[in-house]
Amino acid sequence: MNAELDCYRALVGFLSEVLGDDTEIILHDVTDLEHSVVAISKTNLSGRKLGAPVTNLMLKMLKEGRSKNKSYITNYEGVAKDGTVLRSSTFFIRNTQDDIIGMLCINSDYRKMERVIAYLSQFVGVQRPIEKKKEKPPAVEHLSPSIEDLAKESIKEIVGGVNIPPERMSQEERIEIIEKLNENGIFLLKGIVSIVAQELCTSEASIYRYLSKVKKVQES
Template sequence: MDERCLMNIRVVIFINAELAKYKDLVAFLGEVLGDDTEIILHDVTDLENSVVAISETNLSGRDIGSPVTNLILKMLKEGKSRNKSFITNYEGIAKDGTVLRSSTFFIRNDKNEIIGMLCINIDYRKMEKVIDYLSKFVGVKKPELKKIEEPVEHLSPSIEDLAKSSIKEIVGGVNIPPERMSQEERLEIIEKLNENGIFLLKGIVSIVAEELCTSEASIYRYLSKVKKVRGSV
């Protein structure tokens, strides 16, 4: 039995019972919306293996068992999705750099807690060419992407890729290589990563430590300082 078959069995065995009914919806929407659309079902009670169903059209390079995205982590950390049912038309970036138009529907339990997310990612490149052509004749306009605070959503296939993309985005703003950072600069990076919810993932500390050229013990010390500062505010 190949690896993909094993992954599909994992969905049947481990998918949250409250999310199971959405699995067929993933396949249905995938067929209806076609080859330029990817449908993903996330179980946010298992952040490290969040993807529990995916349409046959795979635009982001993820698979069953891939983790949540950086944007999902940030929303869960900040609680910004508390009073929302969905968010639409924001920017998602696949591992190969393809920019997708993404939308997310929040799935809640009877306690109004978010337990899952149904995500639609669309490759609009073909459509944009058609719209650009039509706009010359009938004034058709492209739907605009919603302005969402940075970072944009990185559709990472693994926890390691998720950590690397999150760190790269923050370190890029500092413009200092990790191996040359001072303790204060590393502390600033850790604080931003914490705000973005990256430390909600199990096993992430070792990956962050490697990327920032420091030890796991140092990362825990930085996190402790961040929590003390927040606690004193």
């Protein structure tokens, strides 16, 4: 673990005790994306453990450089492996050169609170006002416990939009998938190519070839 993050370990336990059993606190070391989780609270909502990888949303932000002018992002949607929807927020930890070296993430389960509010509204006979439908963020954070799960979730999300099974895809369709995965930062992870190849029913050599084509187009 990056030594500069060591002082944040105690903050994980502190915030966990303050915020209670419905909130998970996680410390990430982004200098090791494949094993970024270096501290996690006793309350575990996402199913991740020490050594789990960074999330899909964080990869995309790091790839696009969207985190450069931000100190934190708050109240976005996170989805645990079991499908539980969480309210998530992330604080970016920077070194003296202003490079992001870590992230302190807070994931909260508000289902109990929603049930209490619904019960009290019914009990006192108050009809809750109709809330305006909020626009969803462009990406949902998948809180994956492993690199394999992260890759599968990312591919599933993209392939779902194409609506063609991987085994029936043409070369052009696979290249399109690779381009979107690259934009999402998935290839920042080491050892990801073999997993992507398996999920897209093709060879690692083909994935490297497609990725090379994508990068050439982006650079031209």
